[in-house]
Amino acid sequence: MKxxxxxxxQLLMHSPLYRFTNENSDEPNTVTILQQPExxxxxxxxxxxxxxxxxxxLWSYSFAIPLHEVLKAHDTVxxxxxxxxxxxxxxxxxxxxxxxxxxxxxxxxxxxxxxxxGENHYxxxxxxxxxxxxxxxxxxxxxxRIEFEWSSHLHIAEFDxxxxxxxxxxxxxxxxxxxxxxxxxxQWDEAYDENLNAVRLLLQRGELR
Amino acid sequence: xxxxIMSFAHIHATSYATAIQRISGTKxxxxxxTDTNRGMDASKQYDVxxxxxxxxxxxxxxxxxxxxxxxxLHKEMVIAAAKAKKHIxxxxxxxxxxxxxxxxxxxxxxxxxxxxxxxxxxxSAPIRDLKAAIDAGELGEIVAIRSTNRGQNPGGWFVDExxxxxxxxxxxxxxxxxxxxxYMNSEAKEITAFANNYFTDLDTDDAxxxxxxxxxxxxxxxxxxxxxxxxxxTWGDAMIEVIGTKASRKVDxxxxxxxxxxxGSKSLTHLYSGNNTDFDLIVDFLNSIQQQKQxxxxxxxxxxxxxxxxxxxxxxxxxxxxxL
Numbered sequence: 001m002k003x004x005x006x007x008x009x010q011l012l013m014h015s016p017l018y019r020f021t022n023e024n025s026d027e028p029n030t031v032t033i034l035q036q037p038e039x040x041x042x043x044x045x046x047x048x049x050x051x052x053x054x055x056x057x058l059w060s061y062s063f064a065i066p067l068h069e070v071l072k073a074h075d076t077v078x079x080x081x082x083x084x085x086x087x088x089x090x091x092x093x094x095x096x097x098x099x100x101x102x103x104x105x106x107x108x109x110x111x112x113x114x115x116x117x118g119e120n121h122y123x124x125x126x127x128x129x130x131x132x133x134x135x136x137x138x139x140x141x142x143x144x145r146i147e148f149e150w151s152s153h154l155h156i157a158e159f160d161x162x163x164x165x166x167x168x169x170x171x172x173x174x175x176x177x178x179x180x181x182x183x184x185x186x187q188w189d190e191a192y193d194e195n196l197n198a199v200r201l202l203l204q205r206g207e208l209r
Numbered sequence: 210x211x212x213x214i215m216s217f218a219h220i221h222a223t224s225y226a227t228a229i230q231r232i233s234g235t236k237x238x239x240x241x242x243t244d245t246n247r248g249m250d251a252s253k254q255y256d257v258x259x260x261x262x263x264x265x266x267x268x269x270x271x272x273x274x275x276x277x278x279x280x281x282l283h284k285e286m287v288i289a290a291a292k293a294k295k296h297i298x299x300x301x302x303x304x305x306x307x308x309x310x311x312x313x314x315x316x317x318x319x320x321x322x323x324x325x326x327x328x329x330x331x332x333s334a335p336i337r338d339l340k341a342a343i344d345a346g347e348l349g350e351i352v353a354i355r356s357t358n359r360g361q362n363p364g365g366w367f368v369d370e371x372x373x374x375x376x377x378x379x380x381x382x383x384x385x386x387x388x389x390x391x392y393m394n395s396e397a398k399e400i401t402a403f404a405n406n407y408f409t410d411l412d413t414d415d416a417x418x419x420x421x422x423x424x425x426x427x428x429x430x431x432x433x434x435x436x437x438x439x440x441x442x443t444w445g446d447a448m449i450e451v452i453g454t455k456a457s458r459k460v461d462x463x464x465x466x467x468x469x470x471x472x473g474s475k476s477l478t479h480l481y482s483g484n485n486t487d488f489d490l491i492v493d494f495l496n497s498i499q500q501q502k503q504x505x506x507x508x509x510x511x512x513x514x515x516x517x518x519x520x521x522x523x524x525x526x527x528x529x530x531x532x533l
Contacts, residue, residue: 078406109403109528120452126419
């Protein structure tokens with residue numbers, strides 16, 4: 001298995017199931033970490049030419065695995081989603097919407113509002129997914145952090161990437177998990193190109209809505 | 210100072226009555242209620258005469274009345290009390306529509322009485338500390354604000370729109386948007402919102418999320434809901450986070466707590482250990498009246514926060530931003 005990591009991203013390498021290497025290898029149970037895309041590798045959404053297996057940043061972390069199990073086991077039609085990213089990369093907005101659409105249904109009714117003072121940028125995206133899931137997505141400038149909350153009538157699931165450690169330079173909650181990458185990556189095709197273009201259009205319109 | 214309570218429909222009436230009993234120089238002297246059984250129960254509990262007739266109640270020698278009725282009755286009670294020259298502390302929301310709120314403010318002004326709205330969150334110590342930090346410039350310029358007020362379904366008349374005037378969005382928006390206005394001294398100019406039934410089968414909305422753009426350019430978001438089930442460790446939250454150019458700070462009124470773990474369906478309970486905001490609200494309001502000062506929270510504050518909550522419903526219905 002091969003994975004392309006973005007610059008400065010790290011992979012969790014604690015699993016005894018895998019051997020991790022930077023050398024190209026097709027051996028079983030071996031994970032090859034690449035810097036440049038290859039056809040048969042899992043590639044990040046930021047890859048310019050999206051082909052083959054593409055993984056979303058949001059669903060590439062360990063928290064995504066139990067979250068997905070909870071969502072599979074319970075009613076996810078109605079509820080409230082809150083995602084908050086502290087980041088210096090606001091291009092996550094369209095990627096996150098696409099990722100959330102994969103799990104919660106088609107996005108609609110997008111509204112976008114922002115404020116910027118000096119280097120401090122803040123954007124709120126209000127939208128709905130599927131039939132009856134409202135979502136509030138926030139993006140603010142700063143060192144990487146993900147806060148996620150899903151509420152339904154019976155369950156509330158919360159995640160905060162800072163909850164495990166205050167050491168933001170070595171926060172394993174924000175290391176990629178190869179099992180999450182493999183499980184939730186999508187085989188990119190024309191339909192995803194169309195979905196991405198639709199999300200971009202909704203975000204543009206959402207600034208005026 | 211003689212104080213009367215008009216209606217025990219709102220649960221805060223009991224904490225206000227208890228507060229009055231603790232404050233020297235004040236006396237709870239009369240209770241009026243549209244619900245005779247409820248009023249009689251309160252009368253017995255506090256050993257105070259009960260009046261089933263509002264005019265009879267207002268003819269008593271009262272300096273101040275506290276109105277804790279169902280929301281739709283606020284207007285009638287405030288106007289009657291103002292005409293009887295009583296100073297008024299009215300539960301939130303001030304009213305269920307803008308015209309009523311404006312009329313209530315006008316009638317109080319014409320009769321020379323103070324109208325204040327019960328926003329006890331303004332008296333929370335951490336909320337006040339954050340206000341002081343903002344005023345001292347510790348956060349720099351404010352870029353954005355986010356807040357949440359998510360609690361349990363209150364049931365009863367709160368979930369009956371004919372009595373409450375709205376659902377969770379009306380119930381749980383006004384407190385926190387009042388704090389936003391107070392922190393920034395700026396008014397909302399645009400609201401975009403969703404409000405619907407996401408957690409219950411109620412006939413009214415049980416949750417909503419809104420984006421608020423203020424006159425000063427700050428973008429804010431507020432999450433209002435009755436989404437916390439009884440097994441949740443606490444009633445809910447009243448959280449606000451202010452993101453500034455120098456620093457960001459987050460406080461939750463209910464986060465001053467003792468964690469209690471136990472066997473049973475509720476394995477964790479948060480025992481609140483912060484200051485008694487209802488008590489502090491009553492003390493400050495009564496001091497203002499005694500000292501003939503404008504109370505900290507005015508009827509206008511009630512009106513402006515109501516405007517935001519009602520605009521959220523309008524935005525949800527129209528599926529577009531609403532300008533104020």
